[in-house]
Amino acid sequence: MKKEISLILSPMQAASAEMYTPEVVKASGIPAQDITLIRVTRKSIDARGRNIRVNISFDVFTGEEPGPPVENTFEYQNVELKPEVVVVGAGPAGLLASLRLIELGFRPVLLERGKPVGERKQDIDMLESNHVLNIDSNYCFGEGGAGTFSDGKLYTRSKKRGDISRILEILYLHGADESILYEAHPHIGSDRLPAVVAAMRKQILACGGIIRFNTRVTDLNISDDMISHVTTLKGEIITGKAFIFATGHSARDMYFLLNAKGITLEAKPFAMGIRVEHPQELIDNIQYHCRKDKYLPAAAYNLVEQVNGRGVYSFCMCPGGQIVPAATAESEIVVNGMSLARRNSPFANSGIVVQVMPADFRSHQNHEGLAGLRMQELFEQKAYRMVSSGQHAPAQRLNDFVNNRPSQNLPVCSYLPGIVISPMHEWLPEFVADNLKEGFKKFDSKMRGFLSREAVIVGVESRTSSPVRIPRNPETGSHVQIGNLFPAGEGAGYSGGIVSSAVDGENAAVSCAHYLTLH
Numbered sequence: 229m230k231k232e233i234s235l236i237l238s239p240m241q242a243a244s245a246e247m248y249t250p251e252v253v254k255a256s257g258i259p260a261q262d263i264t265l266i267r268v269t270r271k272s273i274d275a276r277g278r279n280i281r282v283n284i285s286f287d288v289f290t291g292e293e294p295g296p297p298v299e300n301t302f303e304y305q306n307v308e309l310k311p312e313v314v315v316v317g318a319g320p321a322g323l324l325a326s327l328r329l330i331e332l333g334f335r336p337v338l339l340e341r342g343k344p345v346g347e348r349k350q351d352i353d354m355l356e357s358n359h360v361l362n363i364d365s366n367y368c369f370g371e372g373g374a375g376t377f378s379d380g381k382l383y384t385r386s387k388k389r390g391d392i393s394r395i396l397e398i399l400y401l402h403g404a405d406e407s408i409l410y411e412a413h414p415h416i417g418s419d420r421l422p423a424v425v426a427a428m429r430k431q432i433l434a435c436g437g438i439i440r441f442n443t444r445v446t447d448l449n450i451s452d453d454m455i456s457h458v459t460t461l462k463g464e465i466i467t468g469k470a471f472i473f474a475t476g477h478s479a480r481d482m483y484f485l486l487n488a489k490g491i492t493l494e495a496k497p498f499a500m501g502i503r504v505e506h507p508q509e510l511i512d513n514i515q516y517h518c519r520k521d522k523y524l525p526a527a528a529y530n531l532v533e534q535v536n537g538r539g540v541y542s543f544c545m546c547p548g549g550q551i552v553p554a555a556t557a558e559s560e561i562v563v564n565g566m567s568l569a570r571r572n573s574p575f576a577n578s579g580i581v582v583q584v585m586p587a588d589f590r591s592h593q594n595h596e597g598l599a600g601l602r603m604q605e606l607f608e609q610k611a612y613r614m615v616s617s618g619q620h621a622p623a624q625r626l627n628d629f630v631n632n633r634p635s636q637n638l639p640v641c642s643y644l645p646g647i648v649i650s651p652m653h654e655w656l657p658e659f660v661a662d663n664l665k666e667g668f669k670k671f672d673s674k675m676r677g678f679l680s681r682e683a684v685i686v687g688v689e690s691r692t693s694s695p696v697r698i699p700r701n702p703e704t705g706s707h708v709q710i711g712n713l714f715p716a717g718e719g720a721g722y723s724g725g726i727v728s729s730a731v732d733g734e735n736a737a738v739s740c741a742h743y744l745t746l747h
């Protein structure tokens with residue numbers, strides 16, 4: 229038997245089973261000795277007032293002990309002898325597309341330019357300590373894709389893109405913590421995600437799927453509006469009846485390739501800006517209206533304002549995290565954020581970005597569908613030129629930036645390659661700098677103290693979403709022109725973030741399977 233109860237507890241009471249069990253027993257009215265299991269089903273923090281509360285729901289079981297929170301009902305069958313589908317890119321979209329293909333009775337042939345997640349970590353360490361960039365193995369490329377060494381936030385603004393809880397269940401079944409099933413804002417953390425990614429790889433291989441690392445797709449052949457094969461950097465030709473391209477928004481070479489082959493691409497709006505970092509304690513004090521006690525997680529924020537008709541907003545906020553170098557080519561600087569599962573670093577960082585509209589990249593119109601990408605590329609290269617020193621990133625104190633004055637010194641920052649003083653108010657594109665300044669002032673009126681001398685901005689944040697769309701037929705899910713090409717995930721321009729890209733990957737697999745059953 230199961231009884232559902234909801235309680236409002238203090239952070240201390242909600243902190244662990246040991247702490248909440250007496251409260252649950254009391255509220256349920258069931259004698260403690262009759263209870264076989266208490267399972268948390270929903271948990272969120274209400275920090276609106278001074279008295280912070282935790283809304284928490286439970287299933288209280290009596291009688292026979294229940295099974296795990298999620299039964300593995302996914303039909304991961306042996307597909308060794310089944311028709312093959314070529315999947316390019318082993319990020320969330322490519323991995324989840326491959327798992328879904330297996331369920332649907334197809335054999336994924338997954339091609340990934342980067343290395344397995346363990347080896348990839350070594351390249352990331354080299355990047356952070358020695359500024360050595362491997363263009364196929366870095367924060368964006370390699371097994372698990374861009375989100376592997378990230379904050380691992382698993383929430384998405386979109387509610388329309390399919391079954392999000394299905395994705396959370398798959399991640400849980402591959403080793404993610406049970407809390408992702410009930411937390412209002414679930415996250416995994418950079419220290420846990422690689423193991424989940426490796427477990428998905430093992431699942432694909434155990435079913436007879438094929439995974440090829442260090443295999444960058446560099447060419448493709450089209451005849452009669454169909455892709456007949458792709459070619460790899462090593463010259464290998466890989467044929468297939470259908471192709472899922474899930475190469476992410478950082479694979480510019482893939483966009484150039486598709487464009488060179490005459491495949492329709494569209495420029496789309498995106499956003500650019502900087503990353504701001506505060507001491508976590510300062511953000512905790514603002515958000516919790518008091519000194520944070522040890523039972524509360526590092527506080528997050530989510531800010532959005534309209535400035536001069538444009539959105540200025542926080543992006544990928546990482547409480548207790550670290551700013552990381554996310555460039556994928558030499559001579560560019562790109563920053564992003566990550567955190568460990570415990571989110572216990574002394575820093576809080578977030579992208580703060582300004583909406584970029586098609587009119588902003590009008591001067592790059594000759595690049596047609598790649599006009600926005602060209603603008604993004606130049607922005608990142610400028611950030612590099614302003615410092616011209618490996619992966620050192622340009623930085624300025626936040627209040628100096630807002631007041632148009634150069635910084636004399638910088639606070640300690642989590643960015644491992646190191647930051648260098650730069651007058652960013654002078655060289656950021658005018659519409660970015662001006663709207664950021666106004667946006668920061670408005671943020672400060674919502675979160676008093678945000679505009680602090682202790683805060684630093686680090687440049688540049690430019691990979692918020694894809695500046696390119698690979699347009700799909702809404703009925704079939706295939707490219708509008710190439711019938712057996714199924715663009716998926718963030719690189720296709722239809723998703724943003726780990727979960728929505730995973731959902732999009734699953735949907736691409738379903739569309740592809742449908743196509744193959746008809747042809």
Ligand SMILES: Cc1cc2nc3c(=O)[nH]c(=O)nc-3n(C[C@H](O)[C@H](O)[C@H](O)COP(=O)(O)OP(=O)(O)OC[C@H]3O[C@@H](n4cnc5c(N)ncnc54)[C@H](O)[C@@H]3O)c2cc1C
Pocket residue numbers: 316317318319320321322339340341342364367368369370371372373374375376377378379380381382383443444445446474475476477478479482544552554564565566716717718719724725726727729730
């Ligand atoms: C540092 C960082 C932190 C982030 N934090 C979060 C977060 O906390 N929460 C969140 O929701 N999102 C986060 N994101 C964004 C998230 O990672 C992406 O939205 C998501 O990974 C997109 O999934 P995808 O599968 O579409 O593409 P990607 O993850 O970009 O995967 C594409 C894959 O394709 C491979 N590839 C590219 N070109 C080729 C080629 N030519 N041949 C073969 N393989 C190729 C790449 O190596 C890569 O593995 C973060 C991103 C970064 C960089």
